[in-house]
Amino acid sequence: MYNILICDDERDIVSALKIYMQSEGFNTIEAYDGFEAVESVKNNEIQLVLMDIMMPRCDGITAMVKIREISNIPVILLTAKSEDTDKILGLNVGADDYITKPFNPVEVIARVKSQLRRYMQLGGGMCEPSDYRIGGISLNDKTKQVFADGEAVSLTPTEFEILKLLMKHPGEVLSPKAIYSAVWNDTAEFGAESTVAVHIRHLREKIEINPAEPHYLKVVWARGYKIEEGADR
Numbered sequence: 001m002y003n004i005l006i007c008d009d010e011r012d013i014v015s016a017l018k019i020y021m022q023s024e025g026f027n028t029i030e031a032y033d034g035f036e037a038v039e040s041v042k043n044n045e046i047q048l049v050l051m052d053i054m055m056p057r058c059d060g061i062t063a064m065v066k067i068r069e070i071s072n073i074p075v076i077l078l079t080a081k082s083e084d085t086d087k088i089l090g091l092n093v094g095a096d097d098y099i100t101k102p103f104n105p106v107e108v109i110a111r112v113k114s115q116l117r118r119y120m121q122l123g124g125g126m127c128e129p130s131d132y133r134i135g136g137i138s139l140n141d142k143t144k145q146v147f148a149d150g151e152a153v154s155l156t157p158t159e160f161e162i163l164k165l166l167m168k169h170p171g172e173v174l175s176p177k178a179i180y181s182a183v184w185n186d187t188a189e190f191g192a193e194s195t196v197a198v199h200i201r202h203l204r205e206k207i208e209i210n211p212a213e214p215h216y217l218k219v220v221w222a223r224g225y226k227i228e229e230g231a232d233r
Contacts, residue, residue, distance in 0.1 A: 002116060005040050007031040007063070008052040008078065013101075017050055020105045021112070034058030038066045041073070048116055049075040050108075053086060061093055068094040074115035074157050078103070087191060091198040096158040097184065114185045119157040132167040134227055137207055137216055139167055148207045158183060159203050162196070166217070166227040175224035200225055 004026045006017045011032070018028045029044055031037040035058045037051055049067065053060035060077055067075060077090040080101045087098045097111055130142040136149040141164060146153045155163065161183045166174065176193040180186070200219075204211035216227050 001027055002047040003027045005029045005046045005049045007037040009055040020108055024109055034063030037063045041067050041071055052078045064093045064095055072156050074119050088194055096156055118161050134167055134170055139164055153206050159199055162199055163203055170227055173220045173224045173226045
Protein backbone atom coordinates (compact mmCIF):
# COMPACT_ATOMS: atom_id res chain seq x y z
CA MET A 1 0.00 0.00 0.00
CA TYR A 2 1.39 3.37 -1.01
CA ASN A 3 1.94 6.27 1.37
CA ILE A 4 0.83 9.68 0.10
CA LEU A 5 2.00 12.87 1.82
CA ILE A 6 -0.60 15.64 1.68
CA CYS A 7 0.65 19.13 2.53
CA ASP A 8 -1.53 22.25 2.58
CA ASP A 9 -2.03 24.98 5.15
CA GLU A 10 -5.81 24.74 4.62
CA ARG A 11 -6.95 21.85 6.78
CA ASP A 12 -10.21 21.42 4.85
CA ILE A 13 -8.24 20.74 1.69
CA VAL A 14 -6.01 18.24 3.49
CA SER A 15 -9.10 16.49 4.85
CA ALA A 16 -10.72 16.36 1.41
CA LEU A 17 -7.59 15.00 -0.27
CA LYS A 18 -7.21 12.49 2.53
CA ILE A 19 -10.71 11.18 1.81
CA TYR A 20 -9.96 10.92 -1.93
CA MET A 21 -6.70 9.05 -1.37
CA GLN A 22 -8.02 6.69 1.28
CA SER A 23 -11.01 5.83 -0.91
CA GLU A 24 -8.47 4.45 -3.40
CA GLY A 25 -6.69 2.41 -0.73
CA PHE A 26 -3.73 4.74 -0.14
CA ASN A 27 -2.30 5.53 3.28
CA THR A 28 -1.99 9.25 4.00
CA ILE A 29 0.37 11.41 6.01
CA GLU A 30 -0.58 15.04 6.67
CA ALA A 31 1.57 18.17 6.83
CA TYR A 32 0.55 21.82 7.02
CA ASP A 33 3.62 23.72 5.84
CA GLY A 34 6.80 23.09 3.89
CA PHE A 35 8.93 22.40 6.95
CA GLU A 36 6.59 19.62 8.05
CA ALA A 37 6.55 18.19 4.51
CA VAL A 38 10.34 17.97 4.33
CA GLU A 39 10.55 16.33 7.76
CA SER A 40 7.84 13.85 6.76
CA VAL A 41 9.80 12.84 3.65
CA LYS A 42 12.93 12.39 5.78
CA ASN A 43 11.21 10.29 8.44
CA ASN A 44 8.69 8.22 6.51
CA GLU A 45 8.59 5.89 3.54
CA ILE A 46 6.57 8.06 1.16
CA GLN A 47 5.82 7.21 -2.47
CA LEU A 48 4.22 10.51 -3.59
CA VAL A 49 3.70 14.08 -2.36
CA LEU A 50 0.69 16.34 -2.97
CA MET A 51 1.77 19.82 -1.87
CA ASP A 52 0.38 23.34 -2.02
CA ILE A 53 2.61 26.14 -3.30
CA MET A 54 1.35 29.07 -1.20
CA MET A 55 1.89 28.28 2.49
CA PRO A 56 3.14 30.24 5.52
CA ARG A 57 6.52 29.64 7.20
CA CYS A 58 7.83 27.55 4.30
CA ASP A 59 6.16 27.58 0.88
CA GLY A 60 5.85 24.66 -1.50
CA ILE A 61 8.61 25.84 -3.85
CA THR A 62 11.16 26.06 -1.03
CA ALA A 63 10.06 22.69 0.31
CA MET A 64 10.27 21.23 -3.21
CA VAL A 65 13.92 22.25 -3.48
CA LYS A 66 14.73 20.64 -0.12
CA ILE A 67 12.83 17.44 -0.98
CA ARG A 68 14.76 17.10 -4.24
CA GLU A 69 17.99 17.18 -2.25
CA ILE A 70 17.02 13.94 -0.51
CA SER A 71 14.47 12.16 -2.70
CA ASN A 72 13.25 11.61 -6.26
CA ILE A 73 9.71 10.61 -5.29
CA PRO A 74 6.96 12.09 -7.48
CA VAL A 75 5.70 15.49 -6.33
CA ILE A 76 2.45 17.03 -7.56
CA LEU A 77 2.09 20.72 -6.69
CA LEU A 78 -1.25 22.35 -5.92
CA THR A 79 -1.77 25.98 -6.82
CA ALA A 80 -4.70 28.36 -6.44
CA LYS A 81 -3.46 30.35 -9.42
CA SER A 82 -3.86 29.51 -13.09
CA GLU A 83 -0.89 31.50 -14.36
CA ASP A 84 1.74 29.53 -16.22
CA THR A 85 4.48 31.20 -14.17
CA ASP A 86 3.53 29.25 -11.04
CA LYS A 87 3.39 25.99 -12.95
CA ILE A 88 6.72 26.52 -14.71
CA LEU A 89 8.37 27.65 -11.47
CA GLY A 90 7.26 24.42 -9.81
CA LEU A 91 8.54 22.30 -12.69
CA ASN A 92 11.81 24.21 -12.67
CA VAL A 93 12.57 23.10 -9.12
CA GLY A 94 11.75 19.45 -9.75
CA ALA A 95 7.98 18.94 -9.53
CA ASP A 96 6.58 16.16 -11.71
CA ASP A 97 3.11 17.60 -12.25
CA TYR A 98 0.71 20.28 -11.02
CA ILE A 99 -3.00 20.63 -10.34
CA THR A 100 -4.82 23.95 -10.27
CA LYS A 101 -7.36 24.64 -7.55
CA PRO A 102 -10.27 24.15 -7.41
CA PHE A 103 -9.55 20.60 -8.49
CA ASN A 104 -11.69 17.71 -9.61
CA PRO A 105 -11.31 14.64 -7.32
CA VAL A 106 -11.32 12.35 -10.36
CA GLU A 107 -8.46 14.31 -11.92
CA VAL A 108 -6.45 14.26 -8.68
CA ILE A 109 -6.78 10.49 -8.35
CA ALA A 110 -5.93 9.95 -12.04
CA ARG A 111 -2.79 12.09 -11.83
CA VAL A 112 -1.65 10.42 -8.60
CA LYS A 113 -2.06 6.96 -10.11
CA SER A 114 -0.28 8.06 -13.29
CA GLN A 115 2.75 9.31 -11.34
CA LEU A 116 2.84 6.19 -9.15
CA ARG A 117 2.76 3.94 -12.21
CA ARG A 118 5.86 5.68 -13.52
CA TYR A 119 7.65 5.60 -10.19
CA MET A 120 7.02 2.02 -9.17
CA GLN A 121 8.32 -1.06 -10.88
CA LEU A 122 5.21 -2.96 -11.93
CA GLY A 123 7.00 -5.80 -13.70
CA GLY A 124 4.90 -5.44 -16.87
CA GLY A 125 5.90 -5.44 -20.53
CA MET A 126 7.32 -8.93 -20.86
CA CYS A 127 8.42 -8.25 -24.44
CA GLU A 128 9.93 -4.87 -23.66
CA PRO A 129 13.70 -4.64 -23.30
CA SER A 130 14.94 -3.29 -20.00
CA ASP A 131 18.26 -1.90 -21.19
CA TYR A 132 18.69 0.99 -23.61
CA ARG A 133 21.93 2.58 -24.78
CA ILE A 134 22.63 5.61 -26.94
CA GLY A 135 26.31 6.50 -27.20
CA GLY A 136 27.55 7.01 -23.63
CA ILE A 137 24.02 7.10 -22.17
CA SER A 138 22.60 3.87 -20.73
CA LEU A 139 19.22 3.30 -19.06
CA ASN A 140 17.95 0.24 -17.21
CA ASP A 141 14.18 0.16 -16.85
CA LYS A 142 14.20 -2.58 -14.19
CA THR A 143 16.60 -0.92 -11.80
CA LYS A 144 15.54 2.62 -12.84
CA GLN A 145 19.20 3.56 -13.21
CA VAL A 146 20.72 5.92 -15.75
CA PHE A 147 24.43 6.32 -16.47
CA ALA A 148 26.21 8.98 -18.51
CA ASP A 149 29.73 7.93 -19.48
CA GLY A 150 29.71 5.39 -16.66
CA GLU A 151 28.58 7.81 -13.96
CA ALA A 152 25.20 7.41 -12.25
CA VAL A 153 22.68 10.15 -12.99
CA SER A 154 19.84 10.94 -10.59
CA LEU A 155 16.58 11.62 -12.47
CA THR A 156 13.07 12.33 -11.28
CA PRO A 157 10.44 9.75 -12.36
CA THR A 158 9.15 12.09 -15.07
CA GLU A 159 12.64 12.83 -16.42
CA PHE A 160 13.34 9.09 -16.48
CA GLU A 161 10.20 8.36 -18.49
CA ILE A 162 10.91 11.11 -21.02
CA LEU A 163 14.45 9.84 -21.53
CA LYS A 164 13.24 6.25 -21.85
CA LEU A 165 10.60 7.29 -24.40
CA LEU A 166 13.21 9.06 -26.54
CA MET A 167 15.69 6.19 -26.22
CA LYS A 168 13.02 3.73 -27.34
CA HIS A 169 12.70 5.80 -30.53
CA PRO A 170 16.29 6.77 -31.40
CA GLY A 171 16.55 9.33 -34.17
CA GLU A 172 12.78 9.80 -34.28
CA VAL A 173 11.38 13.29 -33.74
CA LEU A 174 8.63 13.32 -31.11
CA SER A 175 6.42 16.38 -30.75
CA PRO A 176 5.93 17.97 -27.31
CA LYS A 177 2.27 16.92 -27.42
CA ALA A 178 3.22 13.32 -28.18
CA ILE A 179 5.74 13.28 -25.34
CA TYR A 180 3.23 14.82 -22.92
CA SER A 181 0.51 12.35 -23.88
CA ALA A 182 2.83 9.34 -23.53
CA VAL A 183 4.58 10.34 -20.31
CA TRP A 184 1.75 12.06 -18.45
CA ASN A 185 -0.78 9.55 -19.80
CA ASP A 186 -3.10 12.45 -20.50
CA THR A 187 -4.31 14.57 -23.40
CA ALA A 188 -1.94 17.44 -24.07
CA GLU A 189 -3.39 20.64 -22.63
CA PHE A 190 -2.50 24.33 -22.79
CA GLY A 191 1.02 24.72 -21.46
CA ALA A 192 2.04 21.14 -22.32
CA GLU A 193 4.84 22.32 -24.61
CA SER A 194 6.36 24.48 -21.87
CA THR A 195 6.06 21.62 -19.39
CA VAL A 196 7.94 19.24 -21.68
CA ALA A 197 10.55 21.91 -22.50
CA VAL A 198 11.36 22.39 -18.81
CA HIS A 199 11.92 18.66 -18.28
CA ILE A 200 14.04 18.39 -21.43
CA ARG A 201 16.22 21.24 -20.15
CA HIS A 202 16.67 19.45 -16.82
CA LEU A 203 17.61 16.24 -18.64
CA ARG A 204 20.22 18.08 -20.69
CA GLU A 205 21.71 19.56 -17.53
CA LYS A 206 22.08 16.07 -16.08
CA ILE A 207 23.31 13.99 -19.04
CA GLU A 208 25.09 16.45 -21.34
CA ILE A 209 28.63 17.73 -20.90
CA ASN A 210 27.53 21.07 -22.35
CA PRO A 211 23.73 21.48 -22.15
CA ALA A 212 23.92 24.53 -24.44
CA GLU A 213 25.39 22.35 -27.18
CA PRO A 214 23.83 18.93 -26.58
CA HIS A 215 25.22 15.79 -28.19
CA TYR A 216 22.19 13.67 -27.38
CA LEU A 217 18.96 15.53 -26.74
CA LYS A 218 18.29 17.57 -29.86
CA VAL A 219 15.53 20.03 -30.65
CA VAL A 220 14.11 20.02 -34.17
CA TRP A 221 12.58 23.46 -34.53
CA ALA A 222 8.81 23.55 -34.97
CA ARG A 223 8.68 19.74 -34.74
CA GLY A 224 9.88 18.44 -31.40
CA TYR A 225 12.73 16.53 -29.78
CA LYS A 226 14.86 13.49 -30.54
CA ILE A 227 17.82 11.63 -29.15
CA GLU A 228 20.55 11.09 -31.69
CA GLU A 229 21.24 7.46 -32.48
CA GLY A 230 24.93 6.69 -32.29
CA ALA A 231 25.79 10.12 -30.91
CA ASP A 232 29.13 10.23 -29.16
CA ARG A 233 31.09 12.81 -27.20
